[in-house]
Amino acid sequence: MWPTMTTPNAAVRRVRKRLPYPLDVMLTCVRWYVACPLSLRHLEEMMLERAVSVDHSTVHRWAIKLLPVIEKAFGPRKREVGKSWRMDETYIKVKGEWKYLYRAVEEAGNTIDFLFRAKRDKTAAQRYFEKAIAPNGAPETVTIDKSGANLAGLHIINLEREAPIKIRQTKCLNNVVGQDQRAIKTVK
Incomplete structure (x- = not known):
């Protein structure tokens, strides 16, 4: 406790x-x-x-x-997070408005960070990665789905880095995040 x-x-x-x-x-x-x-x-x-x-x-x-x-x-x-992240976004209703919830989990399934945004675009993805990397450090690999916005946001982050983050785009490896989001989407 x-x-x-x-x-x-x-x-x-x-x-x-x-x-x-x-x-x-x-x-x-x-x-x-x-x-x-x-x-x-x-x-x-x-x-x-x-x-x-x-x-x-x-x-x-x-x-x-x-x-x-x-x-x-x-x-x-806060304990250190792993170097392989799985990131995804979903939409949920917050105070009657639809918002995008950006989340990433590590290999063990622990949540790294989250961010609410009104839009799902390159700027939102970039802001999420900046927010998640600041306290946790940069990952070696990020697995994302086929979202072009997330890919563009990561490319912007990589432009500023000496050692770029490896990006994997595949839907099936993100099941850990997708399954974890089911609990978030349940209504209280």
């Missing part, structure tokens, strides 16, 4: 000062909300079963306030 935070950093202390609930309750709710396909109302019911009365809108506020703090605290401790 969550590591114990006996000496929380300044950002956690500021958030905790404004929120009257125990930190472990807040972190548990936020973790379940992010990691599991649960709605806020399901979390409200689950916490009530554990004798903790919390409104679903309160859990939502906790997520908004705590997730940036958690990302900042644990980001530097």
Whole structure:
């Protein structure tokens, strides 16, 4: 579960000062909300079963306030990703609008990074690769589907690099990403 935070950093202390609930309750709710396909109302019911009365809108506020703090605290401790990435994009509905979700996974199936964009084009693909490479380092190989936009975005990235990233275009090797996206497309 969550590591114990006996000496929380300044950002956690500021958030905790404004929120009257125990930190472990807040972190548990936020973790379940992010990691599991649960709605806020399901979390409200689950916490009530554990004798903790919390409104679903309160859990939502906790997520908004705590997730940036958690990302900042644990980001530097993120484990290294593999050097072979499988990247794909899919479309999902976010707040009633269709958006493209760019994602990449490593050989083990762990998500490397993601990005929401309104369009599926060369600029969006380039922006995704820049965002994913910055904290994780450049991969040796990227496997993509037959999307011309992703190929063009990678070519732009390779123009700026001394050692280019090897690009493989094949649909069947991207099944790892495609299968992983089924869980994302399920409605909460």
